[in-house]
Amino acid sequence: MSSNNNHKDILMRVDNLVKHFPIMKGFFQKQVGAVRAVDGVSFDVRRGETLGLVGESGCGKSTTGRTILQLYRPTSGDVQFDGVNLVTLKGEDLRMMRRKMQMIFQDPYASLNPRMTVGEIIREPLMVHQVATEAEGNERVKQLLELVKLNPSFTSRYPHEFSGGQRQRIGIARALALQPSFIVCDEPISALDVSIQAQVVNLLEELQEQFNLTYLFIAHDLSMVRHISDRVAVMYLGVVVELATRDELYNHPLHPYTQALLSAVPVPDPVIESTRKRTILVGDVPSPANPPSGCRFRTRCPIAEAVCAESRPEFREIKPGHFVACFFAERFLHAVSPVQV
Amino acid sequence: MPDSLLDVQGLETTFKTPEGVVHAVNGVSFGLKEGETLGVVGESGCGKSVTMLSILGLIASPPGKVEAGKADFFGQDLLKMSKDEIRAVRGAQIGMVFQDPMTSLNPVLTVGRQLQEPLMLHLGMTKKQAEERAAQLLEMVGIPNAADRLEDYPHQFSGGMRQRVMIAIALSCSPQVLIADEPTTALDVTIQAQIMDLVKRLRTELGMAIIWITHDLGVVAGLAQRVIVMYGGFIIEEAQVDELFANPSHPYTIGLIGSLPRVDQTEHNKLYSIEGLPPMLFEKPTHCPFAPRCKWALEHCWKENPMLESVGPEHRAACWVDTKTGRHR
Numbered sequence: 001m002s003s004n005n006n007h008k009d010i011l012m013r014v015d016n017l018v019k020h021f022p023i024m025k026g027f028f029q030k031q032v033g034a035v036r037a038v039d040g041v042s043f044d045v046r047r048g049e050t051l052g053l054v055g056e057s058g059c060g061k062s063t064t065g066r067t068i069l070q071l072y073r074p075t076s077g078d079v080q081f082d083g084v085n086l087v088t089l090k091g092e093d094l095r096m097m098r099r100k101m102q103m104i105f106q107d108p109y110a111s112l113n114p115r116m117t118v119g120e121i122i123r124e125p126l127m128v129h130q131v132a133t134e135a136e137g138n139e140r141v142k143q144l145l146e147l148v149k150l151n152p153s154f155t156s157r158y159p160h161e162f163s164g165g166q167r168q169r170i171g172i173a174r175a176l177a178l179q180p181s182f183i184v185c186d187e188p189i190s191a192l193d194v195s196i197q198a199q200v201v202n203l204l205e206e207l208q209e210q211f212n213l214t215y216l217f218i219a220h221d222l223s224m225v226r227h228i229s230d231r232v233a234v235m236y237l238g239v240v241v242e243l244a245t246r247d248e249l250y251n252h253p254l255h256p257y258t259q260a261l262l263s264a265v266p267v268p269d270p271v272i273e274s275t276r277k278r279t280i281l282v283g284d285v286p287s288p289a290n291p292p293s294g295c296r297f298r299t300r301c302p303i304a305e306a307v308c309a310e311s312r313p314e315f316r317e318i319k320p321g322h323f324v325a326c327f328f329a330e331r332f333l334h335a336v337s338p339v340q341v
Numbered sequence: 342m343p344d345s346l347l348d349v350q351g352l353e354t355t356f357k358t359p360e361g362v363v364h365a366v367n368g369v370s371f372g373l374k375e376g377e378t379l380g381v382v383g384e385s386g387c388g389k390s391v392t393m394l395s396i397l398g399l400i401a402s403p404p405g406k407v408e409a410g411k412a413d414f415f416g417q418d419l420l421k422m423s424k425d426e427i428r429a430v431r432g433a434q435i436g437m438v439f440q441d442p443m444t445s446l447n448p449v450l451t452v453g454r455q456l457q458e459p460l461m462l463h464l465g466m467t468k469k470q471a472e473e474r475a476a477q478l479l480e481m482v483g484i485p486n487a488a489d490r491l492e493d494y495p496h497q498f499s500g501g502m503r504q505r506v507m508i509a510i511a512l513s514c515s516p517q518v519l520i521a522d523e524p525t526t527a528l529d530v531t532i533q534a535q536i537m538d539l540v541k542r543l544r545t546e547l548g549m550a551i552i553w554i555t556h557d558l559g560v561v562a563g564l565a566q567r568v569i570v571m572y573g574g575f576i577i578e579e580a581q582v583d584e585l586f587a588n589p590s591h592p593y594t595i596g597l598i599g600s601l602p603r604v605d606q607t608e609h610n611k612l613y614s615i616e617g618l619p620p621m622l623f624e625k626p627t628h629c630p631f632a633p634r635c636k637w638a639l640e641h642c643w644k645e646n647p648m649l650e651s652v653g654p655e656h657r658a659a660c661w662v663d664t665k666t667g668r669h670r
Contacts, residue, residue: 056529056530056531056532057529163618165618193384193385193556193619194384194556194558194597194600194601195384195596195597195600195614195615195619196618197600198600198612198613198614198615199614199615199616201602201612202611202612202614205611220529220530222530222604223559223601223602223603223604223606224602226602226603226604226606227602227606227609227612228602247607250604250605251607260531261530261531262604263534264530264531264533264534265530265559265604266533266537266557266559266560266562266563267559267562267563267603267604267605268558268559268561268562268586268598268601268603269562269586269603270562270563270582270583270586271583271586272562272605273559273562273563274563276563278534278538280531280534280535280538281531281534281535284499284501284502284532285529339604339605340605
């Protein structure tokens with residue numbers, strides 16, 4: 001995207017990615033429309049960084065994560081991983097690439113097979129990719145359990161014997177089994193209690209440092225995303241509306257949606273809360289099956305004008321490294337952020 | 342208790358499970374003043390919801406059982422009431438909003454019908470009066486074209502709109518108390534801001550007292566005047582909201598506040614984390630329930646469970662340790 005980026009530093013390049021899910025109707029299952037879950041998304045993920053991908057439910061952030069990993073095949077667009085276009089890969093070639101890209105899921109209850117022991121769960125990727133014998137695998141499982149700070153003697157236990165936070169550690173151990181370089185973390189802490197969230201986030205950060213991992217961290221919790229990310233992309237209704245480095249995005253948000261989102265996040269401090277001004281958005285997110293013309297956000301935008309309905313604003317670099325898709329972003333270049341104290 | 346609208350003393354609730362008896366609430370006492378918003382904070386399983394369900398007579402028995410305590414409301418003990426008596430209080434004098442607006446509304450009845458039911462049942466309105474009032478109520482909670490939407494079913498509303506409908510039902514009989522159990526947890530942050538804005542407006546207009554149960558300290562900071570923090574079925578700290586955030590006293594509260602990343606934070610240090618897991622509650626603890634996870638724990642903490650004691654102005658905490666010095670209080 002940005003011309004001054006060193007190409008070698010880019011691990012993952014997502015270019016105009018589109019994923020539409022068909023809506024079928026009638027006896028002959030004729031396609032009558034499409035849910036435009038991801039509708040033209042472009043960004044780079046740099047080697048060793050954490051890119052936060054935030055947005056509200058239904059904005060397409062999880063679909064983006066899954067489409068990047070080719071768990072859904074994209075409708076159009078390209079995904080370059082380490083210089084290889086994943087979209088054109090098939091069969092064995094794609095399977096070989098999958099070793100390098102893993103995923104950590106949101107729900108630690110649904111993402112572990114209840115009939116498999118912890119050892120079997122963590123060993124499975126090693127067996128599938130035939131990179132270890134059973135004995136080697138068992139040894140590796142113990143190392144991985146230690147890595148995620150679980151007792152290595154837990155291998156013969158079943159998932160139901162563990163708490164949510166411990167299960168999430170098992171999911172992390174499974175994701176690390178093949179020594180990937182890129183991990184999509186899809187809301188990995190949303191289902192956990194507050195005191196457990198910090199444990200898991202600290203673990204993810206330690207592992208990143210230890211193994212030079214690159215994360216795409218998908219979340220709706222803007223406070224946690226600020227903590228963990230190097231750069232942050234904000235999605236709304238299938239498109240990225242703003243992308244910048246962490247502090248730039250939180251201190252100088254230029255898209256009206258980012259501003260409203262940040263102003264809506266409660267701060268655990270009653271003194272600040274009592275003086276904060278909120279931009280309360282009216283209405284709900286429109287349906288991605290029938291998104292508004294032009295700018296996707298215009299139906300809820302406090303500054304929308306006629307032009308917003310006519311054409312889609314370009315996702316442009318307004319400052320070095322700061323991208324925004326809004327016709328009027330210049331107006332906010334000197335505005336005070338809703339989270340600045 | 343003269344200035345308390347609701348006064349709960351020594352509430353204990355247990356559940357029989359195949360693994361044993363779970364001591365969910367272990368002697369909880371608190372008051373709610375007229376017009377006050379009380380935040381109840383704690384993690385899953387700390388007993389915050391069970392406390393409120395017990396007061397409202399909504400604990401399924403068996404397996405649940407309210408073992409002890411009283412809940413004084415206008416001179417009557419809610420815990421001693423018959424099913425019919427408490428039903429007359431619920432929905433009329435005490436309104437309720439729950440977390441999941443989809444499962445709390447009946448999917449096969451229109452929204453209008455569900456709004457009219459408490460009006461006809463508790464206030465004795467005729468169908469015609471109830472219809473008019475229902476439309477006013479929907480308008481009050483900010484639903485556009487309120488009168489036209491009375492004939493719609495819950496699935497025709499979005500999550501945020503459903504929660505507005507729930508609030509309209511809860512407030513339909515002008516209750517003195519509104520109990521809200523994680524009402525914004527299932528909602529997106531911009532919709533949560535809408536609902537909190539609505540509740541603040543209605544609180545000023547209608548003047549009811551609110552008990553707001555949540556795990557989100559940010560929500561509490563913006564909404565509550567007084568806060569109680571629960572852990573392992575006990576209240577472990579209680580204070581005015583400014584005092585609690587400025588001078589948290591209990592190690593659990595300190596840990597909870599410290600482990601939260603903030604959206605307005607510019608430094609990025611490692612998050613403070615409380616190690617270990619919350620207690621299982623199969624036995625009523627004889628020591629401090631937080632001792633196994635507490636970095637300040639002294640020998641005495643393993644011998645005796647501390648009671649709530651004053652640690653500052655209108656500020657009580659249940660802890661043997663003065664966390665400022667690390668010594669026995």
